[in-house]
Amino acid sequence: xxxxxxxxxxxxxxxxxxxxxxxxxxxxxxxxxxxxxxxxxxxxxxxxxxxxxxxxxxxxxxxxxxxxxxxxxxxxxxxxxxxxxxxxxxxxxxxxxxxxxxxxxxxxxxxxxxxxxxxxxxxxxxxxxxxxxxxxxxxxxxxxxxxxxxxxxxxxxxxxxxxxxxxxxxxxxxxxxxxxxxxxxxxxxxxxxxxxxxxxxxxxxxxxxxxxxxxxxxxxxxxxxxxxxxxxxxxxxxxxxxxxxxxxxxxxxxxxxxxxxxxxxxxxxxxxxxxxxxxxxxxxxxxxxxxxxxxxxxxxxxxxxxxxxxxxxxxxxxxxxxxxxxxxxxxxxxxxxxxxxxxx
Numbered sequence: 001x002x003x004x005x006x007x008x009x010x011x012x013x014x015x016x017x018x019x020x021x022x023x024x025x026x027x028x029x030x031x032x033x034x035x036x037x038x039x040x041x042x043x044x045x046x047x048x049x050x051x052x053x054x055x056x057x058x059x060x061x062x063x064x065x066x067x068x069x070x071x072x073x074x075x076x077x078x079x080x081x082x083x084x085x086x087x088x089x090x091x092x093x094x095x096x097x098x099x100x101x102x103x104x105x106x107x108x109x110x111x112x113x114x115x116x117x118x119x120x121x122x123x124x125x126x127x128x129x130x131x132x133x134x135x136x137x138x139x140x141x142x143x144x145x146x147x148x149x150x151x152x153x154x155x156x157x158x159x160x161x162x163x164x165x166x167x168x169x170x171x172x173x174x175x176x177x178x179x180x181x182x183x184x185x186x187x188x189x190x191x192x193x194x195x196x197x198x199x200x201x202x203x204x205x206x207x208x209x210x211x212x213x214x215x216x217x218x219x220x221x222x223x224x225x226x227x228x229x230x231x232x233x234x235x236x237x238x239x240x241x242x243x244x245x246x247x248x249x250x251x252x253x254x255x256x257x258x259x260x261x262x263x264x265x266x267x268x269x270x271x272x273x274x275x276x277x278x279x280x281x282x283x284x285x286x287x288x289x290x291x292x293x294x295x296x297x298x299x300x301x302x303x304x305x306x307x308x309x310x311x312x313x314x315x316x317x318x319x320x321x322x323x324x325x326x327x328x329x330x331x332x333x334x335x336x337x338x339x340x341x342x343x344x
Contacts, residue, residue, distance in 0.1 A: 016074030017271070017308070019281070019315040027077045027270045028070050030063060033088040034275045038112055039148040040136070042174050042203050046148060057275045058292050060094045066273065066291055069305055071103040075271075077129060079108040083275070086115035092122055099126040110134065110172075114151060116158040123167055130168045132199075133159060137180045138187065146179065163194050170197040170255070177203075177216040184221060185228045191252030199242055199255035204283075218243070218258035225254065241268065265318035279308065281315040285322040288314070 017025040034052055036044070058066070067078060078098070085091055095107060106129030113133045123131060135155065137143040143152040162169055173180070173187050184200060191198045200221045222243075226232055229247045232254070241264045242255035258264060272280040277292025288311035294304050316322040 015309075017312045019312050021266070021315075021317055023267065023269060023315075024074070025269050025271055025312060026075055027079070028067070028075045029079045029081055029270055029272045030067065031081045031083065031273065031275045032060075032063065032085050032091060032094070033057070033083040035087045036083040036112070037087055037114055037149070038084065038151075040134075040174075041146055041148070042176060052276050058273075058277045060090060062277070062292060062295055063094070063273075064098060065295065066277075066304075067098060067104070068101065069301055069308070070271075071101060073305060073308060076103065076105040077108065078104060078106075079110060079129075079132075081110045084112050084114065085109060086111060086119065092119065095122065095126055105129075108132070112147075113155045113158045113162075116155075117161055120158075120162055120165060120167070124165060128167055130170050130197075131162065132170045132172050133162075134172045134174075135159065136174050136176070138183055142180055142183075146176070163196065170199055172199050172201055172257075174201045174203055175216040175221055177214050181216050181224075184224050188225055188229065188247070188254055191247070191254060192250045194252050196252040197242075197244075197255050198252060199257055201257040202260040204260050215260055218256045218261055218263070221256055240264070241270075271312075279311060281311055282319055282322040284319040284326065285316065286326040 019025060034057070039046055067075075080091070080095070082088070098104060099107060105127065107126055108129040108131070109123070110132040111134070113135065116131075116133070135143075136146045137152075140150075140152040143155075144150050159169075159171070171187070171190065173183075175181050175184065187198050187200070190196060200218075202218055202221075203215050222245075225245070231248050232245045233247075234243060234245050240255075242257045243264075245254040245256070247254060268282075272283065273291065274280065274287070277290050277295070278287035279289050279291050280287050289307050291304060291308075294307065299307075316325060
């Protein structure tokens with residue numbers, strides 16, 4: 001789809017997407033690749049995952065087309081995810097093109113920061129929302145243990161550079177019991193002098209292999225932080241996956257994401273498209289429809305939008321219900337999926 005096509009549809013009166021629980025859905029997570037240059041233990045096995053063939057994933061033109069349809073349906077924010085988004089060639093040009101969509105208010109990105117330094121200028125000229133950086137340790141040896149890559153210095157150098165800009169940066173730490181949980185306070189201290197949101201995430205069961213049920217829970221993370229920062233104050237933020245906290249004297253904020261406990265489902269406004277075009281109304285569902293297949297079989301825009309709207313009418317009330325439905329449909333072990341396959 002070219003920009004003219006998108007512009008011609010600007011005045012569409014398609015209704016917004018509202019699920020059976022009355023949640024207004026305006027945020028699309030678009031996974032542009034299932035490939036990643038890291039091999040994080042909580043995301044995929046050491047040998048990697050079974051990657052989709054190039055022809056089995058959405059091309060950029062198809063992504064632009066689908067994004068245009070979702071904008072017609074009330075989506076205002078998109079988050080580009082992977083895998084690692086920047087391992088896909090042509091991503092910068094894609095971001096520049098979708099930046100022209102008038103209905104799109106913000107373009108957000110989740111990245112491991114390996115390629116970030118060279119792309120900072122791009123994010124300073126497009127309508128950037130937040131740049132979420134995955135970093136799970138401030139120690140080089142622990143970083144290597146988690147990512148299986150010796151790239152801490154390169155990643156940290158990119159983070160230091162982006163913190164010198166006025167871009168909205170969020171630092172995501174997946175808390176792993178017995179691995180990096182002793183760094184929680186050190187990570188929080190990064191928000192003292194930097195206008196950054198440091199976010200602690202429960203480990204989720206999508207690692208492409210074995211999953212330990214010994215999760216460092218959101219409540220345990222909060223308890224650790226409160227012991228060091230007793231004046232920490234929580235404030236309400238609607239439609240956020242994170243519980244947000246302020247610490248007096250800190251420039252930045254602290255966020256806690258209960259991804260495994262799923263305590264944020266009641267306000268979740270997010271939809272997902274996986275690299276192969278599967279439309280998911282919940283992180284934990286099996287997938288409602290394959291939009292790539294609909295596009296390539298010649299379905300009309302209206303037929304695709306009707307299918308999207310119908311899928312939303314069947315959206316589960318929370319991640320637990322989604323998971324139960326999936327298990328009823330197929331013999332499905334969620335921990336054999338990688339977040340890179342779903343869209344991190």
